[in-house]
Amino acid sequence: MLDTQPIGEQPGLWTTIREALAGSHHGEYTEGPLGRAILLLAIPMVLELVLESVFAVVDVFFVSRLGPDAIATVGLSESMLTIVYAVAIGLSMGATAVVARRIGERDHEGAAVAAVQAIAIGVFFAIPFGLLGFWFSRPLLGVMGATPDVLAHSSYTAVVLGCNGIVLQLFLINAVFRGAGDAAIAMRVLCIANAINIVLDPCFIFGLGPFPRLGVTGAAVATTTGRGIGVLVQMYLLSRNDGRIVIRPRHLRLNPHVLLNMLKLSGSAVFQMLIGTTSYIGVMRLFASFGSVGVAACTIVIRIIMFLVLPAWGLSNAAATLVGQNLGANRPDRAEKSVWRAALYNIVFLSVTGLLAFVFAGPIVAMFTTDPQVGPIATRGLRIIAAGFPFYAAGYVLTQSFNGAGDTMTPTLINLGCFWAFEIPLAYMLGLPLGWGPDGVFWAMAIAFSMMSVVSALLFRRGTWKTARV
Numbered sequence: 001m002l003d004t005q006p007i008g009e010q011p012g013l014w015t016t017i018r019e020a021l022a023g024s025h026h027g028e029y030t031e032g033p034l035g036r037a038i039l040l041l042a043i044p045m046v047l048e049l050v051l052e053s054v055f056a057v058v059d060v061f062f063v064s065r066l067g068p069d070a071i072a073t074v075g076l077s078e079s080m081l082t083i084v085y086a087v088a089i090g091l092s093m094g095a096t097a098v099v100a101r102r103i104g105e106r107d108h109e110g111a112a113v114a115a116v117q118a119i120a121i122g123v124f125f126a127i128p129f130g131l132l133g134f135w136f137s138r139p140l141l142g143v144m145g146a147t148p149d150v151l152a153h154s155s156y157t158a159v160v161l162g163c164n165g166i167v168l169q170l171f172l173i174n175a176v177f178r179g180a181g182d183a184a185i186a187m188r189v190l191c192i193a194n195a196i197n198i199v200l201d202p203c204f205i206f207g208l209g210p211f212p213r214l215g216v217t218g219a220a221v222a223t224t225t226g227r228g229i230g231v232l233v234q235m236y237l238l239s240r241n242d243g244r245i246v247i248r249p250r251h252l253r254l255n256p257h258v259l260l261n262m263l264k265l266s267g268s269a270v271f272q273m274l275i276g277t278t279s280y281i282g283v284m285r286l287f288a289s290f291g292s293v294g295v296a297a298c299t300i301v302i303r304i305i306m307f308l309v310l311p312a313w314g315l316s317n318a319a320a321t322l323v324g325q326n327l328g329a330n331r332p333d334r335a336e337k338s339v340w341r342a343a344l345y346n347i348v349f350l351s352v353t354g355l356l357a358f359v360f361a362g363p364i365v366a367m368f369t370t371d372p373q374v375g376p377i378a379t380r381g382l383r384i385i386a387a388g389f390p391f392y393a394a395g396y397v398l399t400q401s402f403n404g405a406g407d408t409m410t411p412t413l414i415n416l417g418c419f420w421a422f423e424i425p426l427a428y429m430l431g432l433p434l435g436w437g438p439d440g441v442f443w444a445m446a447i448a449f450s451m452m453s454v455v456s457a458l459l460f461r462r463g464t465w466k467t468a469r470v
Contacts, residue, residue, distance in 0.1 A: 013039075020044055023184025029322055030104055030329040034341050038318050042342075044187040045178065046314030051190035053310070055197060055227075059219045062201045070216040073153040076144045077160050077220075084129065084164045086277045090270030091121055091168070092175030093320075094262045097406040099179030100321050101470040103244060104328020110258075112251045115176045115238065117259045121266065122172045126165025133161025159220035166227045173234040178321055180244040185237055193230030197223050265408050265470065272403075272412040279419035286427050286441050294438045297377035300368045301442070305385055308353050309392070315346045316396040320404025324470070327405055332466040339401045339460070346393035354389025357382060381442040388446040395453030398460050406470035414455055423448035 016036055020043035029037045063070045095118035102111035133140070137158040141151055170193070174186035200211075200222035207213025214221060238247045280302075287294040319342035326335035357364065361382040362375075369375055399411040423444050430440030 016040060017043060021047075021184065021187075023182065023188070029181055029325050030331055030334065034322075034334070034338050037322060038315065038338065038342050038345065041178075041181065041183050041318035041321055042311075042315045042345075044183040045317045046311045048174065048183070048187045048190055049310045049313055051187065051194050053307070054194050055223055058194070058198055058201055059223060062205050063216055063219050066205070066216055069147070069149040070153060072146070072150045073141075073156050073216055074219065076141055076146055076150065077157040079144065080133075080140060080157070081160060081164070081167075082277055083274075084161075084167055085171075086273035087125060087129075087270050088122075088168045088171035090273040091118070091125070091266045092171050093269035093272075093403040093408060094118075094264075094266030095121075095172055095175040096179035096317075096320060097265055097324050097404055097408070098258070098262055098470050099176050099245065100181075100324025100404060101328040101406065103180050104325035104331075106329075108245065109251075111180060111245045112247050113255050113258055114262065115173075115245055115247055116251050116253070117255060117262050118172045118176055119169065120254060120259065121262060122165065122168040126168050129164050130162050133164060134158050137161060153216045155217045156220045159217060159224060163220075163224045163228075166224055166231055169231045170227050170234070173231065173238070176238075176245065177234075178317060179324060181321060181325065182244055183318075183321075185243070189230045189233050189237075192233055193226040195226075196229055197226030200225055261470070265406055268412045269403060269408040272408060272415055275412065275415040275419060279415075279423060282420075282424045283427060283441060283445065286424075286431055287438060289432065290438050293371075293373045293377065294441075296369065296371070296374045297381055297438055298441070300365060300374070300378045301381040301385060303368070304357070304364060304382060308357060309350070309396070312346050312350055312393055312396050315342050315349070316400035318342060319397045320400040323401045323404035323465075324406070327466065327468075327470075332463075335405070335466070336463070339397060342401075343394045343397040346397050347390050350389040350393035354386040357386035357389075361386070377438050380439055384439065384442040384446050388450045391450035391453040393453075395449060395456050398453070398456035401460065402456075402465050405465040406468040407465040410459055410465065411456070414452055414459070418448050418452040418455065422451065 016039050020040045023044065029041065059074055060071065063074050095114070098114040099111050099118075102108070102114055138151055138154040140161075141154055141157055146154075170189075174189060177183065177186045177189075201219055202208055203211040204214050204218030204222045205216070206218075212218075237243060238245065240246065284295065284298060287298040319339050322338040322342070323335045326332070326338065361379045365375055365378045365382060369378065399414065402408070402411045426447065427441040427444035430436045430444055431438065432440075434440060436443065
């Protein structure tokens, strides 16, 4: 029988960490110490994000042995796949919000129905994306500026885009587990998928043993296989009796009311993610005004920043789950306290991280480039961005908390105003007319993210998110 006892006091931090990694806690997160609840959720969520980033690192590691054209194929294909990631993350926000709310209400039947609708939504989106990506992989690479040698590897792009449904399902079902509070399961699924990918990558790329030599396409086959097996594991775990959410044959049908409600939530969340993705494209276009040196510097800085803030995103996702479950349990005050507590933890963490990045910016950048032109620009850019880390810390938690409450429109409007209406014009003004160059664009990015945090805090304190219906 499912244990729904509240979280009890546990002796010491290491006990909580071990329990978080083992996933041995089987209660909801509507009772007990908030700090412990945040850690139980955040630790596996952080590791999940790290494991998701490992896919790209492993692929590039092995593909780099095939030469620059193979690397370029992976890079251009990944840039197109960011649209799929944006859709997947946006849909996941809706799934997490609905499942967390049902779990908070102790409505496990409703949570199972919501999980099925999330899976169905993933299928609906994957089919047209997959067909278009598979059949038009070469033209899409051409639009991205691929050379004839890169176009020769278009089969990699065809596999990656054609099988995007596996990526969508992996994100969506893990979002269901996170909403239910089973963050450790999501982490373990990605451990399995990554292990398979690491083993199969060299086998399919170089033709080891009985495996065919597929070159760069082998990386796509290995990654898709690893993720596909991960999805099968997810499906199996959803059918077991010992989880917080269990899907039975009676749940395997479309529920128009739940489906449309989730699409409504996810629609604005997808738009929210696309705003961030497209604003980044706009920023990169401005860096291109300063030549390849500016683009290279921005690319290095963004890669470093994305790695440094992974734990911050884990804490933000934990706050989203806590908000959804506590609103479902009719405990809005606890939901609000959990957000401010998670924001405090995030501020402390990112303040220390930002200070270290500021002080050691030079050596960190040197790990990625020794170019005498790119290095100084990237170093200054890293310091500018790192100086605002305490502000970003609060902003990450607050925007995700809106999403966890089911109020996906508020962060969408915040992103639209801060990034498109403010960041892009400011970056243009500082970088070009005022002559600050790449530093001006970095300053615009730091100011825009800081402004997002301030606006999010002001709107969060109004409390209208507590009345969002999911």
